[in-house]
Amino acid sequence: MCLAVPGKVVAIEDGADPLTGLIDFGGVRKQACLEYVPDVRVGEYVIVHVGFALQRLDEESALASLKLFEELGLLEEEFGDAWQQAAREAGEPAPAGHPDGGSEAR
Amino acid sequence: MKYIDEFNDPELARRLLDEIRATATRPWALMEVCGGQTHSIIRHGIDQLLPEQVELIHGPGCPVCVTPLDVIDQALEIAARREVIFCSFGDMLRVPGSDRDLFRVKGEGGDVRVVYSPLDALELARRNPDRQVVFFAIGFETTAPANAMAVHRARREGLGNFSLLVSHVRVPPAIEAIMTAPSCRVQGFLAAGHVCSVMGTAEYPGLADRFGVPIVVTGFEPLDILEGIRRTVRQLELGEHRVENAYPRAVRDDGNPAAVRMIEEVFEVTDRNWRGIGCIPSSGWRLSEAFRAYDAEHRFDVAGIRTEEPAECRSGEVLQGLIKPTECAAFGTTCTPRTPLGATMVSSEGACAAYYLYRRMNAPAPQGVRPAAEEMNPVA
8 A cells, every 4th residue: 555666657648637647657558647757758757656656766676676576576466366365355256246466547 | 683684684684773772771661653664663573682771662553453443434435426437456355334335345246446647546546437436545655646647637637527526634743742641651663764755754853853763764674674674773772852764765865856846736734533543733735726626525525434443443443552462452353454444454664464474373473373364365
């Protein structure tokens, strides 16, 4: 929940409102809102929390963090299916009728 | 040496530990106020690698854990309504309310959705104009800019079917409450890195002065934490109490001014209850007057729900650093991640869950032995 994950800005959507970019988190790609780092450019790294880029990060530390996160399983925790995780933890099947994937709006 | 080979740079970890050992001549008690740091400390055995003089007290830094029970009960009440699509971060699914959790509400037919971003909830509101879409807006300062943006846009678009159930908390008033408690043993703080990525460091020098405690802004990777500890201990040994930034790669002194402006436009400071701790003055945010129409607490008339916390759960004492999780009689017996009594056993950032996963027998797991795969992801 406090986790902010570093990722690379691989695209910035033309004319999107709010300003939106596609971020690569060590292979997992997700959209993120860039309104709080409005002058960020493609190729730069940012730290992203709940779909919002909060700060820029230099490439070297971003890559080191991503490698560690992957080893620790934190990327799966952040982007995995929360219903499956909850079900595993509860020792019960996941409730029916929800799409796969971490988020259900997209 | 236990754990240390798992660090991303074991040699640097060793050097930092040697330096902490060489610096600490007396007992010091440090508190971290970040669930991510707590998890990292227990998982990597950082508290056990430190010299005995340096004790880490795990503060109330997990937003899932401190969300008060009556707000959870309000969420469950709203989520069960037929007209509602209830959106939450995945971490909240298994946080126990008085008699159930969101996971159970979903199983009973409630329309509970997990979203990655609050903007996903906004999109659901656009696509479902005949439903009420409620987003469970919890979190520390790190999460507030995202939640603020969602309601800001909802108002701009006139999305009348969108609302927030807000339970935002702020770190600096919690530090003040901890330092003024009669039982306080804390002598220095590791401040939460990503909170400061948003807010900057300006709120902390006043606290460091007033209470005579060093406050070191710290990241949450193992080496970041060791560096934060090293700097805090050095200040304590020198009799200093300054604010230092040990996480400059992600924290600027002025934080993220655009994000702070958005928070200040949408939210206003309010007193807030913390689960297990009680009311801390000025420790939360609620929607400001201009956005009050988007407050789910009023829209669904649940403000009257008030709940007593179960006496058996001692998570409040854990959150204040008064006891370690293993000192609670329920720990690992009646309270486990499968049947949690309190939120600290649910979230992977909660001290109880971290202890359960990595230190169940009150002793470190032998090297190479890991928790069973099914227990590796306590975050729901």
